[in-house]
Amino acid sequence: MTTRIYVPRDAAALSVGANAVAESFRREAEARGLSVEIVRNGSRGMFWLEPLVEVETAQGRVGYGPVAARDVPALLDAGMLEGGAHALSLGVIEQLDWMKRQQRLTFARIGVIDPLSLSDYCARDGLKGLKKALTLTREDVVDQVLKSGLRGRGGAGFPAGIKWKTVQGATADRKYVVCNADEGDSGTFADRMVFEGDPFMLIEGMAIAAYAVGATKGFIYLRSEYPHAADVMGQAIRLAEQAGFIGPDAFGRGKAFDLELRIGAGAYICGEETSLLESLEGKRALVRAKPPLPALSGLFGKPTLINNVLTLAAIPYILAEGAQAYADYGMGRSRGTLPVQLGGNVAHGGLIELAFGISLREVIEGFGGGTASGRPIRAVQVGGPLGAYLTERELDLPMDYETLAANHAMLGHGGIVVFDDSVDMAKMARFAFHFCAKESCGKCTPCRIGAVRGEETIDKIIAGRNVEANLALVRDLCDVMTAGSLCAHGGLTPMPVMSAIERFPEDFVPAERKTAAE
Amino acid sequence: MTVHVAWDESLARELIDERTGLEGAMLPILHALQERFGYVDSRAVAIVAQALNVSRAEVFGTISFYHDFKRQPPMGGTIKLCRAEACQARGAEDLVEHLEHEHGVEIDGGYQNGVKVETAYCLGNCALGPNALHDGEIYGKLDPQSLDELFALVARKAGARQ
Ligand SMILES: Cc1cc2nc3c(=O)[nH]c(=O)nc-3n(C[C@H](O)[C@H](O)[C@H](O)COP(=O)(O)O)c2cc1C
Ligand code: SF4
Ligand code: FES
Numbered sequence: 001m002t003t004r005i006y007v008p009r010d011a012a013a014l015s016v017g018a019n020a021v022a023e024s025f026r027r028e029a030e031a032r033g034l035s036v037e038i039v040r041n042g043s044r045g046m047f048w049l050e051p052l053v054e055v056e057t058a059q060g061r062v063g064y065g066p067v068a069a070r071d072v073p074a075l076l077d078a079g080m081l082e083g084g085a086h087a088l089s090l091g092v093i094e095q096l097d098w099m100k101r102q103q104r105l106t107f108a109r110i111g112v113i114d115p116l117s118l119s120d121y122c123a124r125d126g127l128k129g130l131k132k133a134l135t136l137t138r139e140d141v142v143d144q145v146l147k148s149g150l151r152g153r154g155g156a157g158f159p160a161g162i163k164w165k166t167v168q169g170a171t172a173d174r175k176y177v178v179c180n181a182d183e184g185d186s187g188t189f190a191d192r193m194v195f196e197g198d199p200f201m202l203i204e205g206m207a208i209a210a211y212a213v214g215a216t217k218g219f220i221y222l223r224s225e226y227p228h229a230a231d232v233m234g235q236a237i238r239l240a241e242q243a244g245f246i247g248p249d250a251f252g253r254g255k256a257f258d259l260e261l262r263i264g265a266g267a268y269i270c271g272e273e274t275s276l277l278e279s280l281e282g283k284r285a286l287v288r289a290k291p292p293l294p295a296l297s298g299l300f301g302k303p304t305l306i307n308n309v310l311t312l313a314a315i316p317y318i319l320a321e322g323a324q325a326y327a328d329y330g331m332g333r334s335r336g337t338l339p340v341q342l343g344g345n346v347a348h349g350g351l352i353e354l355a356f357g358i359s360l361r362e363v364i365e366g367f368g369g370g371t372a373s374g375r376p377i378r379a380v381q382v383g384g385p386l387g388a389y390l391t392e393r394e395l396d397l398p399m400d401y402e403t404l405a406a407n408h409a410m411l412g413h414g415g416i417v418v419f420d421d422s423v424d425m426a427k428m429a430r431f432a433f434h435f436c437a438k439e440s441c442g443k444c445t446p447c448r449i450g451a452v453r454g455e456e457t458i459d460k461i462i463a464g465r466n467v468e469a470n471l472a473l474v475r476d477l478c479d480v481m482t483a484g485s486l487c488a489h490g491g492l493t494p495m496p497v498m499s500a501i502e503r504f505p506e507d508f509v510p511a512e513r514k515t516a517a518e
Numbered sequence: 519m520t521v522h523v524a525w526d527e528s529l530a531r532e533l534i535d536e537r538t539g540l541e542g543a544m545l546p547i548l549h550a551l552q553e554r555f556g557y558v559d560s561r562a563v564a565i566v567a568q569a570l571n572v573s574r575a576e577v578f579g580t581i582s583f584y585h586d587f588k589r590q591p592p593m594g595g596t597i598k599l600c601r602a603e604a605c606q607a608r609g610a611e612d613l614v615e616h617l618e619h620e621h622g623v624e625i626d627g628g629y630q631n632g633v634k635v636e637t638a639y640c641l642g643n644c645a646l647g648p649n650a651l652h653d654g655e656i657y658g659k660l661d662p663q664s665l666d667e668l669f670a671l672v673a674r675k676a677g678a679r680q
């Protein structure tokens with residue numbers, strides 16, 4: 001009998017040697033005359049255990065991790081093919097508390113299936129949503145999305161159904177669906193995991209979107225920092241074309257939906273939707289003024305539906321199980337689940353999909369097990385480089401769009417970055433300006449020049465020069481940037497800067513006083 | 519391993535012609551040129567402009583806008599070191615200091631022993647940082663020792679190519 005061994009191909013697993021582990025299993029099995037099939041799955045999202053190898057046994061899938069290539073002979077000696085005991089054994093993966101406490105809707109298949117096996121995909125509800133959608137009118141599909149309460153996962157949290165309705169209602173000879181896979185925020189990797197772990201889900205979501213809004217062409221704009229994701233998605237698109245669920249006859253009766261993968265070129269600003277469209281058109285990616293909305297005049301001036309990877313990836317579930325099934329999760333106006341990405345200085349970092357409303361503390365301490373360094377948590381940045389820094393005392397805030405906004409913070413794409421007490425918040429504030437300056441598209445002055453001046457001014461504060469006056473200057477500058485920037489790149493940079501200054505004032509005093517206090 | 523070839527106008531034309539039919543062909547063309555030659559030669563600008571019926575200024579403007587596009591042939595290998603927040607929280611800046619002191623490397627500066635180190639902002643592996651990307655592979659949980667090994671690997675490959 002052939003035993004299945006799963007060795008992830010997710011970039012996180014590869015970064016800590018998963019290919020060498022897979023190769024070691026292949027060689028050892030051959031030498032021992034064992035019949036094994038090595039499946040390269042996505043990641044379960046327990047990154048501290050990667051490479052996390054699973055074996056299919058009578059009890060279920062038993063995990064071992066973190067496995068190094070040199071552990072393989074001993075693991076086989078211990079009878080791992082039958083789920084045998086070993087110091088690296090984790091037990092049946094699905095039974096782990098860490099997995100059981102989650103509500104995995106979007107990530108239900110990720111880490112479980114072979115990402116490039118359409119039969120695996122279909123055996124676990126794949127294409128159910130698209131098939132259902134094609135039995136409904138386009139209006140009813142949009143209605144399902146509206147009723148699900150799904151909001152854009154790219155950062156702004158705009159109701160997906162309303163955007164879909166706008167594009168659907170626009171009349172034009174050609175419409176586009178664009179998937180924003182620029183995932184530039186530090187602390188986020190859920191989009192990447194979808195690409196590497198369940199690419200057909202995204203393709204299915206885009207096909208449903210195209211059917212609903214009447215688009216014939218789709219683009220996926222993927223950042224260049226994700227070569228493995230590009231590789232898997234490229235193959236998945238070809239397989240989907242062969243299977244016919246995208247291509248010239250995607251929706252029957254000769255209705256086409258073509259899909260193309262495009263790679264960015266290392267510019268953070270291309271995650272902003274209008275900048276992304278300029279980039280797709282082949283130009284310098286300068287942010288466009290709105291209106292016109294991309295929904296009415298987007299790519300090449302045509303009505304364009306642009307959504308984040310996670311927004312589109314939630315669609316197949318919503319169509320397959322019904323809007324209500326999705327809306328039953330969550331709190332207030334934040335419906336459904338949020339794939340939380342926990343990173344930085346945390347012991348157990350990874351992907352945790354949960355209904356909205358769980359507290360930051362439950363995520364960071366309950367799932368994350370505190371800091372990796374073992375030192376106290378001092379600061380937590382939520383929502384990427386434009387998100388606020390929170391103190392340890394604020395971790396009881398529940399994670400939903402409105403609560404965080406009411407607390408001068410934002411959820412963004414769902415990334416949480418943990419810092420221990422060695423962090424210098426003045427340096428983090430300076431970094432926020434530095435990043436803003438380096439990645440500014442340059443179209444408007446508050447952002448292009450303001451960020452440079454901001455960095456210089458924080459440098460003076462760090463050097464202890466005219467601290468009070470320079471802090472006042474930074475505050476003024478932040479007001480100007482907030483009010484006068486064309487997009488959120490310049491407009492939200494004050495969020496990390498001011499949150500650092502206001503919540504960690506002790507890091508912004510002259511150096512002599514800081515050392516005196518210590 | 520990526521292998522680049524020296525500038526060749528007819529090869530460049532071929533790469534460009536294969537892609538002019540795409541909607542918004544500019545980025546795919548520039549990527550194809552850079553992948554083959556390791557950079558976008560200034561002699562390509564006029565050819566691309568003509569093929570896409572845009573001005574040379576537009577082509578040049580696009581090339582210079584994006585961090586990825588290089589205008590000089592590579593003189594070795596590149597390591598993209600992540601210096602975004604989550605990797606900072608795991609010690610990325612200590613690695614920067616290590617590179618400066620032990621290898622005389624100036625980040626985003628020139629080549630040192632055939633190795634250039636560039637800043638990246640997030641490689642999507644934020645729970646296992648500090649991270650670096652080299653030749654399509656990601657290296658996680660870096661510490662001074664594993665970074666030294668990566669540095670040596672890239673230097674060796676650069677030496678072998680010469
Ligand atoms: C500076 C900046 C960077 C952004 N980066 C991303 C990104 O990487 N991915 C993304 O999906 N949205 C990003 N956005 C948000 C997009 O502009 C847009 O709101 C989103 O693609 C809409 O899709 P959604 O409604 O599904 O979230 C960014 C916005 C700004 C201002
Ligand atoms: S705020 Fe910055 S990134 Fe946004 S449009 Fe203005 S210059 Fe460009
Ligand atoms: S911050 Fe370095 S990989 Fe995300």
